[in-house]
Amino acid sequence: MKRLTITRPDDWHLHLRNGDILKTVIPHTAQRFARAIVMPNLKPPVTSVARASSYRQEILNALPENADFTPLMTLYLTAATTQEDIKAAAASGIVYGFKLYPAGATTNSDAGVSQVKAIYPLFEALQNVDMPLLIHGEVTDSKTDIFDRERLFIERTLIDIVRQFPELRIVFEHATTRDAIDFVTASSSFVASTITPQHLLYNRNALLAGGIRPHHYCLPILKREDHRLALVKAATSGNPKFFLGTDSAPHQTHLKENACGCAGCYSAHAGIELYAEAFEQAEALDKLEGFASFFGPDFYRLPRNADKLTLVKTEWR
Numbered sequence: 001m002k003r004l005t006i007t008r009p010d011d012w013h014l015h016l017r018n019g020d021i022l023k024t025v026i027p028h029t030a031q032r033f034a035r036a037i038v039m040p041n042l043k044p045p046v047t048s049v050a051r052a053s054s055y056r057q058e059i060l061n062a063l064p065e066n067a068d069f070t071p072l073m074t075l076y077l078t079a080a081t082t083q084e085d086i087k088a089a090a091a092s093g094i095v096y097g098f099k100l101y102p103a104g105a106t107t108n109s110d111a112g113v114s115q116v117k118a119i120y121p122l123f124e125a126l127q128n129v130d131m132p133l134l135i136h137g138e139v140t141d142s143k144t145d146i147f148d149r150e151r152l153f154i155e156r157t158l159i160d161i162v163r164q165f166p167e168l169r170i171v172f173e174h175a176t177t178r179d180a181i182d183f184v185t186a187s188s189s190f191v192a193s194t195i196t197p198q199h200l201l202y203n204r205n206a207l208l209a210g211g212i213r214p215h216h217y218c219l220p221i222l223k224r225e226d227h228r229l230a231l232v233k234a235a236t237s238g239n240p241k242f243f244l245g246t247d248s249a250p251h252q253t254h255l256k257e258n259a260c261g262c263a264g265c266y267s268a269h270a271g272i273e274l275y276a277e278a279f280e281q282a283e284a285l286d287k288l289e290g291f292a293s294f295f296g297p298d299f300y301r302l303p304r305n306a307d308k309l310t311l312v313k314t315e316w317r
């Protein structure tokens with residue numbers, strides 16, 4: 001197939017940063033996606049409606065003229081988050097979720113939560129106002145093998161959250177393992193998952209075979225091929241629990257290409273194209289529109305986009 005027209009997609013997991021980086025990256029997303037769930041891991045993190053509102057305005061100001069793009073803001077859960085913060089977010093009309101980062105899990109997550117059980121009252125409050133909880137699901141103790149961190153988070157933490165809060169909408173962000181796919185598939189319709197392009201296209205060889213490739217280093221880290229195959233199967237299955245979230249995460253070149261390179265894959269410049277490549281490889285391009293344009297808004301209870309996007313297949317490097 002050379003051309004494919006789909007309903008305009010949205011990106012349900014995006015890092016935009018602020019300042020100059022924001023101005024550089026936002027055109028890439030706005031050219032493709034109508035809306036994006038904007039991650040709150042700025043320095044300092046976005047923890048209040050007031051901060052989300054000013055960040056939202058900064059994003060709108062950075063958009064190219066005539067861009068048609070709506071940022072959907074999120075707040076960063078910390079041990080200091082209050083029930084009032086959650087009520088204010090629900091009433092704000094601009095906040096669409098709270099992000100849980102286990103402390104130390106990834107870029108700018110020092111403010112994250114170290115005792116998840118201690119914030120169960122906040123999950124209760126989220127459930128009461130019907131506000132989604134977005135989870136970076138990895139255990140963070142340094143003794144745990146990095147390739148096991150997602151699976152162990154599910155066993156030690158996620159299973160209990162889902163059991164205690166059966167009507168809390170949860171997005172298990174950037175699923176990278178067969179374990180996550182199996183868990184989400186078996187859970188109720190309140191539990192869904194985003195899947196990134198890098199985890200659909202690459203396994204851990206792309207990171208480590210033939211040399212260390214820092215631009216493929218992200219968290220959760222790329223896994224073995226059998227996990228990638230499980231992700232591809234889920235993404236192309238037509239199951240509405242799985243939808244598009246690029247986790248596009250811009251970093252400066254010198255910080256990626258470094259003796260201690262930072263985590264994050266920048267993909268917004270080809271945010272929908274990379275998925276099209278993965279779906280074409282799986283002979284499932286007919287399933288792309290549901291994954292990219294329908295299941296995300298359905299889960300977030302937002303209208304699907306009315307406009308279209310046409311992809312044209314060309315060689316590109």
Ligand code: NCD
Nearest residue numbers: 015106107218219249263264
């Ligand atoms: C993200 C970033 O750079 O902000 N990095 C990443 O490896 N995915 C943070 C995150 O979502 O983990």
Ligand code: ZN
Nearest residue numbers: 013015039247
């Ligand atoms: Zn992310």
